[in-house]
Amino acid sequence: MTGLEWPLALFLLLNLLAALARAARGPTPADRMLAALLFGSTGVGILLLLAYAGGHPALVDVALVLALLAAISGAAFAGRAWGRGRDDA
Amino acid sequence: MPEGLATLASAVLLLAGAGFYFAGTVGLLRFPDVYTRLHALTKADNLGLGCLVLGLALQADSLAAALKLILIWPLAMAASASVGYLIARRARALGIVPWRRTEDR
Amino acid sequence: MSLALVFDLLLAIALLWSAWRALAAPEATRAVVMFIVFGLLLTLAWARLDAPDIALAEAAIGAGLTGALLLDALGAGRGERGGGERGRGEKDRAAARWRRPVLALSPLLAAVLVVALLKAPAPAVDLPAAVARNMAQSGVAHPVTAVLLNFRGYDTLLEVAVLLAALFGLLALAPGRPRAGAPGDPLLGTWARLAAAPMIVVAGYLLWAGAHQPGGAFQAAAVLAAAAVLLHLAGLLPACCGWGWPAACWCFSRWPCCRWATPRCSPIRPPGRGR
Numbered sequence: 001m002t003g004l005e006w007p008l009a010l011f012l013l014l015n016l017l018a019a020l021a022r023a024a025r026g027p028t029p030a031d032r033m034l035a036a037l038l039f040g041s042t043g044v045g046i047l048l049l050l051a052y053a054g055g056h057p058a059l060v061d062v063a064l065v066l067a068l069l070a071a072i073s074g075a076a077f078a079g080r081a082w083g084r085g086r087d088d089a
Numbered sequence: 090m091p092e093g094l095a096t097l098a099s100a101v102l103l104l105a106g107a108g109f110y111f112a113g114t115v116g117l118l119r120f121p122d123v124y125t126r127l128h129a130l131t132k133a134d135n136l137g138l139g140c141l142v143l144g145l146a147l148q149a150d151s152l153a154a155a156l157k158l159i160l161i162w163p164l165a166m167a168a169s170a171s172v173g174y175l176i177a178r179r180a181r182a183l184g185i186v187p188w189r190r191t192e193d194r
Numbered sequence: 195m196s197l198a199l200v201f202d203l204l205l206a207i208a209l210l211w212s213a214w215r216a217l218a219a220p221e222a223t224r225a226v227v228m229f230i231v232f233g234l235l236l237t238l239a240w241a242r243l244d245a246p247d248i249a250l251a252e253a254a255i256g257a258g259l260t261g262a263l264l265l266d267a268l269g270a271g272r273g274e275r276g277g278g279e280r281g282r283g284e285k286d287r288a289a290a291r292w293r294r295p296v297l298a299l300s301p302l303l304a305a306v307l308v309v310a311l312l313k314a315p316a317p318a319v320d321l322p323a324a325v326a327r328n329m330a331q332s333g334v335a336h337p338v339t340a341v342l343l344n345f346r347g348y349d350t351l352l353e354v355a356v357l358l359a360a361l362f363g364l365l366a367l368a369p370g371r372p373r374a375g376a377p378g379d380p381l382l383g384t385w386a387r388l389a390a391a392p393m394i395v396v397a398g399y400l401l402w403a404g405a406h407q408p409g410g411a412f413q414a415a416a417v418l419a420a421a422a423v424l425l426h427l428a429g430l431l432p433a434c435c436g437w438g439w440p441a442a443c444w445c446f447s448r449w450p451c452c453r454w455a456t457p458r459c460s461p462i463r464p465p466g467r468g469r
Contacts, residue, residue, distance in 0.1 A: 002100040002148070006197040008107045013204055015114040016235075020208060022117050022126075023231055024215060028185070030123045030176055032227040034130050037172065038117055039234045040257065041134045042110060044165060045141050047249075048158070049103075050241055052145050058246040058408040060157060061400065062253050065413070066237060067138075067161045068393055069258025069420045071168035073230055075385075075427050076262035078175035079378055080269030081223060082183070164392055171385035178379065 005053035012046045033077045040070030095147045102144030109137035122188040123180045127173050134169035138162060202242055209235050222268055230261035246408035247338045250400070254416035262423050335406040342410060350411075378428045386428035393421035 016039060023035035044063045051059035109132060116129020142162045149155035212235055216228035233256030240249035325337050325345065332340035342350055397417040404410030425431040 002096055002103065004100055004103050006201075008103055010197055010201050010204075011107055012110055013201055013208075013238075015110055017204060017208055019114050019117055020212065020231070023212075023227065028123060029223045029227070030180060030185075031126060032224060033176070034117060034123070034126050036227050036230045036234070036261075037169070038113060038130050038133060039231050041113075041130075041138060041165065041169065043234045043238060043257075044161065045106070045110060045138060046238060047241055048141060048145055048161075050238075052148060055241065056244065056246045056408070057154075059241050059249070060154070060161075061403070061407075061409065062237065062241060062246055062249045064157070064161050064164075064396060065250055065400075065417060066234075066253040066257060067165040067168070068389065068396060068417065069254055070234070071165075071172045072258050072420055072424050072427070073261030073265060074168075074172035075175055075382060075424065076265040076269075077227075078172065078179045079382065079427055081226070081265035082176075082179055082269075160392075164389065167385060167388055171381055174381055175379060 005049045009046050009049040009053060012042050012049070016042050016046075029077075029082055033074060033082075037071065037074050040066060043070070099144045099147040102140045102147070106137050106140030106142075106144060109133055109140060113137060123185055124177055124187050127177055131169050131173045135166050138165050198242075205235065205238055205242065209239060223265075226261065226264045226268060229264065230257060233257040233260065247410065247413070250408060250413040251416060254413055254420060258420050259416060259423060262420075262427070266427075334404070336404060336408070336410075338408065339404045339410045342412070383428045383430060386424045386430055390421045390425055393417055393424075397421070 019035045019038045019042070023032050023039075026032045026035065044067045047059050047063040047066065051057055051063070113129050113133025116132070117126050120126045120129055139162050142158050146155040146158045149158060209232065212228055212232040216225050216232055219225035219228055233252060237249050237252045237257055240246075240252055322337070325341060328345070329335070329337065329340055332344040334340050334343070397414040399414075400409040400417060401411055401414035402409075404414070422431060
């Protein structure tokens with residue numbers, strides 16, 4: 001058990017907060033969606049680190065579910081919500 | 090002593106994973122357009138998550154727990170690769186032009 | 195541990211900030227993306243509050259499903275009306291009149307709730323102890339699943355009934371017959387096919403694991419629904435009037451007393467990819 005889990009979890013959370021800046025600022029909707037996708041991946045990392053830093057071992061299942069599902073909103077964004085909708089798919 | 094070696098390898102992999110996540114975040118913040126930001130994002134997904142998962146799998150209690158951890162990696166990779174392609178294709182269809190160095194920014 | 199405290203404080207600040215941005219966003223797409231971000235942060239908050247069951251549900255629903263459904267609704271609305279931002283003028287003026295009183299009252303309400311929570315008396319019945327005493331009769335080893343599926347089983351059953359009623363209302367109000375999604379990109383189809391199988395397996399695993407660790411039917415169903423959403427986005431899921439619905443209609447229409455329930459069903463035809 002390395003002692004790195006908590007510091008790295010905090011570090012990843014700081015990365016998340018920095019990505020919030022892109023989510024707030026990003027000129028196009030795609031930049032905001034990219035920030036949300038980064039949130040998904042970083043969230044998976046944080047959950048895995050929390051699971052091994054003394055949290056509940058079921059957090060690995062939460063990370064698994066998040067990894068599976070977080071990209072579906074990205075697919076919905078790219079397919080449906082960006083631009084003029086379904087007209088020019 | 091395999092235990093110390095596993096802990097050391099795990100620590101190295103965890104640090105590498107965090108480094109790739111950091112690279113992805115910096116890329117997302119600093120790169121000039123959607124395509125390059127996508128590139129940075131998928132690196133965080135693939136390598137960052139992969140190193141993190143491998144590093145934690147070395148500390149897992151049982152083989153089943155380690156395999157469940159490692160299962161997360163290809164699923165996340167397939168998802169991020171597909172979504173990256175879809176967003177880039179949509180950006181191209183909407184007419185977003187890739188950034189060129191010769192432009193004055 | 196001080197690192198944990200710093201983590202929790204940063205998470206709390208990020209939660210409040212993203213909630214504010216989601217509510218104050220000037221256009222719908224930004225609001226939805228900030229809502230997805232808020233859902234992800236909330237998953238981390240539930241994980242830190244030592245509630246993995248709720249974290250599972252939030253990861254499946256808040257971060258994945260709801261975001262996809264809201265974005266799909268945005269796209270559909272935009273396609274029909276060519277932009278949903280017209281007609282905001284008068285709504286904005288009416289909202290602006292209420293903004294100041296609401297902003298003044300909500301910290302007061304929050305303070306009242308916090309004080310009430312902190313000063314709440316001890317409950318008369320010690321429910322966790324009661325659940326722990328009767329776990330042997332519940333058939334499972336995990337207290338959350340025991341409460342949801344056994345001790346409060348009627349509650350869960352009536353929730354399913356409410357969902358069914360909502361589905362019937364939706365089918366009754368939907369304009370015309372449901373259409374299959376337009377066939378999407380081939381890569382999306384490949385990814386949907388590749389990802390649907392692990393999703394179904396993970397759903398089954400969560401259902402089975404709910405007996406002795408965080409999991410359960412709710413989270414498993416959310417993952418299944420997400421698999422269906424992904425297949426629908428890829429255009430791979432036939433519409434309700436594909437194979438299943440007319441087969442059910444045919445079965446029902448054989449019974450004269452049920453004919454009133456299936457007025458719009460057509461003879462069985464093979465599922466089509468798109469219209």
